[in-house]
Amino acid sequence: MKTTNFTISLLGFALLLGSSFTAAQTVAGTLLNIQHEWASCQYNLVEKDLKISCLEKVIIANENALKITPASSKLKIWLAINNSSLAGAKGGLGALSLVKKSKQLLEEVIAVNPAVLEGSAYTSLGSLYYQVPGWPIGFGNDKKAEVMLKKALAINPNGIDPNYFYADFLAQNGRKKEAIAHFKKALLASLRPARPLADKGRLQEIANKLKELEN
Template sequence: MKKMPYAFSSLLVFLFVLAACTHLPEQSVQKTETGTISAITEADFRICDPCTRNQAQGWAAAARRGDGSSALKAANCYAFLVGQGKDKTLRLADAVKGRKLAEAAVIMFPKSGLAHYLYAYLTGLQAENDPLRGLELVPVIEHEATLAAKFNPEVNGAGPDRMLGELYLRAPGAPLSIGDLEKAAAHYRRAIAIAPKHIENQLGLVETLIEEGEDEEACAHLHGLLSGMRPARSSE
């Protein structure tokens, strides 16, 4: 079977990465007596919500006083700052700070899919900015994303399964790491079942199918995706 051109495959990767952060309407995060966060509140939490460093530091200070809501907000803010940063050293420092805050949120909200998702996400950002520890951190990302998928698979447009799909797609295979194209495809399919309108879920599956050599199925999915998009209105 003829493989797709490399440039086309690279374009899909670019589009997938471009759509990494999904923005949703913002609401405050509230702790409950059971150590969880309401499903409605989690669904409305904005991942990668724009913020300032002063806000991150203020929320982090409140988190140190035991405020779980602030721990989540601070972790999320540091994730945003990592994405905006140009200095690699500062990006790594922000990722580490955010990861510690997300870990604190997990301790306070052990059954929160959002908390586990942010912990996995910031661990991934730390690995991205500290390549020497990348493989060491992969099991942490896998564990936390799996828990996020268990407690709230809908968070960030099926973010936990999308994250697991990307992890299994990009990590080296055995014996070095956990890379597994079959698992990647399964998680992307689950993400599509949960949030079919999120284009990054669809593109992740397309890229995985290309890597598996299933170009015909990849083309069919891509055609279906493009067919479902509304054409731009022409100006009259």
């Protein structure tokens, strides 16, 4: 009887493990699709209405994916990124509700899994803090921005995104020499084979920023 129970337990464990792998693979595949669609919206579309429409569709896909796997920190981060990007595309005070949603999602991730996606929650929240207006309009705060961005760099010191956003923050605060150093460090980051369009777009942004700072 003990042997039979042990065999059943092993079978149950195998089924559970298989289910977990399937769920993980599903999230990974869905996440990559969302990342690709975001990059296409962000870097292939210039016309405002087209970009807004594109990002809105990605957000719907992202939200639907989260309904299936609501505990996924990776999908939460990307929903925050998509909402923030849509806010940037729309502009104006109407975008504040979107960035507030992003902030809440990122704080949820940081509370339970701050190192996921190489600290991207810290990078994204830091970028919100320095780009969103401060009180009484929004929650922008340069001190909090620098704390978040430095935490992202502590996790992923050579990454293209944490160095880019920290450099951008420094540039906006008049710290030109430091900004140039981090932009150049971002240029040296290893490329992400699964995300060629995102890397191409980010590298072009870095080149543009450096040109502004060095002229």
